[in-house]
Amino acid sequence: MKVFTAIQEIRTHICERKQQGEMVGFVPTMGALHEGHFSLMAQALKENDAVVVSIFVNPLQFGPDEDYEAYPRTLDADLEKAEARGVDIVFAPSAAEMYPEEMQTGVHVHEGTDVLCGKSRPGHFDGVATVVLKLLQIVQPARAYFGQKDAQQAAVLTNMARDFNLPAEIVTGPTVREPDGLALSSRNVNLTSVERREAVWLYEGLKQGALWIEEGSYGPGDILKKAKHTVEANISGTIDYMDILTYPGLKPVKEWNGQVIIAGAVQFSGARLIDNIIVSPGQKERVGR
Amino acid sequence: MKVFTAIQEIRTHICERKQQGEMVGFVPTMGALHEGHFSLMAQALKENDAVVVSIFVNPLQFGPDEDYEAYPRTLDADLEKAEARGVDIVFAPSAAEMYPEEMQTGVHVHEGTDVLCGKSRPGHFDGVATVVLKLLQIVQPARAYFGQKDAQQAAVLTNMARDFNLPAEIVTGPTVREPDGLALSSRNVNLTSVERREAVWLYEGLKQGALWIEEGSYGPGDILKKAKHTVEANISGTIDYMDILTYPGLKPVKEWNGQVIIAGAVQFSGARLIDNIIVSPGQKERVGR
Structure with a gap:
């Protein structure tokens, strides 16, 4: 080399x-x-x-x-x-x-x-x-x-x-993950051991949101509220953002029509972590209910 | 081809x-x-x-x-x-x-x-x-x-x-010029015949300024004033700018030290023309007198 x-x-x-x-x-x-x-x-x-x-x-x-x-x-x-x-x-x-x-x-x-x-x-x-x-x-x-x-x-x-x-x-x-689901990042080494255990909850919240998007019964606002709650309840850090946008356009989602991204960022004491999941909504007719 | x-x-x-x-x-x-x-x-x-x-x-x-x-x-x-x-x-x-x-x-x-x-x-x-x-x-x-x-x-x-x-x-x-000195430009075809005859005065003003820069007896402000006057007195269009800057840095000239550019732009009825001369000042000691 x-x-x-x-x-x-x-x-x-x-x-x-x-x-x-x-x-x-x-x-x-x-x-x-x-x-x-x-x-x-x-x-x-x-x-x-x-x-x-x-x-x-x-x-x-x-x-x-x-x-x-x-x-x-x-x-x-x-x-x-x-x-x-x-x-x-x-x-x-x-x-x-x-x-x-x-x-x-x-x-x-x-x-x-x-x-x-x-x-x-x-x-x-x-x-x-x-x-x-x-x-x-x-x-x-x-x-x-x-x-x-x-x-x-x-x-x-x-x-x-x-x-x-x-x-x-x-x-x-594709994103590569630890066995518990945490997305690999060079910044993960700057987490404390407590934060390292908590960090997986960012992905857990995104997965939960992704399931609801696939299911299609709720609008983006409701889904984000639930997903944020899941993350917040389980980490000592703070949520920088969680959002659902069209992908790859990164525009606001008006209906469940085409690929979307659910993405989030969490600030811990010594590291800011990000993660996302790309989802294809299943039932676009039922958006916003 | x-x-x-x-x-x-x-x-x-x-x-x-x-x-x-x-x-x-x-x-x-x-x-x-x-x-x-x-x-x-x-x-x-x-x-x-x-x-x-x-x-x-x-x-x-x-x-x-x-x-x-x-x-x-x-x-x-x-x-x-x-x-x-x-x-x-x-x-x-x-x-x-x-x-x-x-x-x-x-x-x-x-x-x-x-x-x-x-x-x-x-x-x-x-x-x-x-x-x-x-x-x-x-x-x-x-x-x-x-x-x-x-x-x-x-x-x-x-x-x-x-x-x-x-x-x-x-x-x-290098800039290529008409026999009278006008810099060639695709926009020259949009000049009226009167403006075409006047247009050479942009170059005349710049040449006059360049001579004074080489001579080194006056500061940039005085030289620009004289050069602008020469151009204004001979054209129906308006001066957009005339300036003297370091070259290629394009910064204000504080002393006659290193290459400078004297450049100008003139707006005629159907065409905006630009031109410039790169000059090496001769006597930097005497700047600003």
Whole structure:
């Protein structure tokens, strides 16, 4: 496995591999790799000739009061794990390599950022879209892989790829969970042991909501009220949001018609966790009762 | 010469040519081709194996009260001229091909847009940067060529390429002028014959200012006052702006130290014209007297 920290060097290396006819898949990460990332890497390895993983905690997507400093950084362990999984190339640049001077240009996401995480994290998706655009220009892959756990991120990046005519295909891989159902996240290591036991209730509340959506007897407002109650009753943290929106459009649900997402975020003492379930409502006629 | 209107088709064709080892140069235009464009094409033909010219009047960079409808469109003549100049490939998409649905993502230029044209054309450079990013993703050239006449555009795009790690090199070619000195522009055809004779005074005013900058005896404020007076005294149109800024930084000039740009814009009845000169001040010690 080759490890690069310099943009110019990884560019040259990938260019050579592409000239040999290799199709490149790309898994961008912020490190602290877990089974969720490995699942994306396995899919990328199956669908491409060579797989590049980037490890970069992107300052641009963290707000001033967010956990940029506390975000787990475990580069040596990450490199070992990536190599063991058969990754061909790792790109682990410094912040100075990615942002050598103040950015005079950025990606701005006009739509779909006034809901879910976008509401409480202003500028977050602009920062995500900007760094992903940069990484895609550096790596120039045929496909780039993102997890469904970050559903809004996947939607924003899929839209960006379409809007900017990016040559890379954006692929979304399924959420990987702990045995008790907690969605894997690099931030889970920042939970206390009590919070770790409570954390599964976010998923429990979403599952409960998803069942009611499938059943179709209640409107979104009633379902959210019940699901929020389930979560609130079982955690010491606070709910940042819980919402039901069309998917992938992320618009308010007016009738049970087409796919929806039920998504939530919970703030614990040292970590903010998010999760979601995509649901196809069963009985759209009975909405709102 | 091959002409494409569909993104997928030109992508496939360029991909084949690159696989044959050809280096692709790209000249994006809004059509109504003139010697300014031909000069960029000649440079691109010299420096690359194949040259792509795009012809697309980009609605995203025109404000609601600007001349999108009146902008000259002469596709058949443009194709003949491009072929005669040895261009290999023309990309002439419709607005529906470039913007099939509402854009949810755009490029935002944070810096250098509160001066010169950016001041009176809010959103203009966001629109320019967005369409150029899209075109660069479609054509994927080694080099893209822009005219020095649109100096602020060249600066914004050079910054964008650096900020987004775009693989293409942004090349700036010199301004081409009529025998009397008027900078070539597709908009010149929208001048009345009286305005056409007056129009050269924009360049005359800039030249006068450039001489005083080189001479170094006066400060920027005094020089602009004199240059504006020269222009105003000789045209029926109105001055939109005249300014002296550092170049390429586009910041206020505090001392005659390093390259500066003296630039102006004049609004005539049916056309807004811009022009500029890059100057290296001679005697920086004597600034502000």
